[in-house]
Amino acid sequence: MVASSGPVVDHRRLADAFGDEVTLLVEASRGLAPETPVPTCPGWTVGDTVRHVGSIYRVAQAWLIDGERPREWQRGPAAGQSDESYVRQGYADLREILDFHDPDGPAASWWPQDRTYGFWYRRMTHDTTVHRVDVEGAGGATWSGVAADTALDGVDEALMLWFGHRLSRLGLRGTHAGEVGVCTGGHGWLVSAGPDETAVHRCPEPEARDARAVVSGEPEAVYLWLWGRNRPGGVDVAGDDDADGQLWALMRLATR
Structure with a gap:
């Protein structure tokens, strides 16, 4: 059980961090072969990780559009679409929805304690951050850091x-x-x-x-x-x- 919910920083700060993390993830993946293993995600490659993030953005979109847990969404790049484009397009489409609504406004989510648009700002920010760290680590790069x-x-x-x-x-x-x-x-x-x-x-x-x-x-x-x-x-x-x-x-x- 939980005793309270909601972020401990302003939603606008999370929105800024979300965009920054997408950029860092894409930049970290550019210099790596898609088949590079990701040690912190056993069995996954850099390509798997990047595509997972793009897929999750589409899951969030579907939750917000349909108002319930989705069963179908675009799980990978379209024919001829790069992994980077898949992530960036998913992010742009999701941000269009999120930016149109007040973060405190009601929205479907999978956490009963926080059924607002802000839930998705928060969840997508942290999902992207963790997997950005994964990709940076896969290439042996120094982590870009996470703001306090x-x-x-x-x-x-x-x-x-x-x-x-x-x-x-x-x-x-x-x-x-x-x-x-x-x-x-x-x-x-x-x-x-x-x-x-x-x-x-x-x-x-x-x-x-x-x-x-x-x-x-x-x-x-x-x-x-x-x-x-x-x-x-x-x-x-x-x-x-x-x-x-x-x-x-x-x-x-x-x-x-």
Whole structure:
């Protein structure tokens, strides 16, 4: 369950970040062969990753146009269309819809806690960011970085949406009771899991630091740790190792 919803930064900031991330993703993919493996997405190539992002933009469009989970959409480039064009066209079409509406306006989504147009700004921004990091890593490039405010919102989304909502939809629980405080950027979250439920809520950072296990670090580092993209040593993991490990494992299941 979740105790609250909505982004922790302004929707306009997420809209700007969304456009920036599309550009970074395209630029990162240009110098790589489409068949280049992506280590952070086992079994995927750079081409697979880029096309996935373009496909997700069309899924979001269909949700907004049809008002329900789509069954059909353009899952890959049209004949003669490049992967880059597929991504850019999908982004342009989606932005046209999003920019026409107030982010707080009602819209279909797959999260009951946030059925607004803003949900899609947020979800598409973070989906693009994570896969941009994947593609940069596939080429051995230094990550372009994630702005602290965007990363902070990404931490919140990873915990509130994926851990707090997605796990229960998948019918997944922890194997033992454990609570973890997640701390970054002056914000805190308490995350608990066990055989009975998974739960998360926002809280003051000092309250989160009182948990028996604590994960902390800079917003970018914590964000990428939650998504399984951070390099070793990127975050400080302290306290109950079993609770920290369970959070990590459950996040891998929630975000796969």
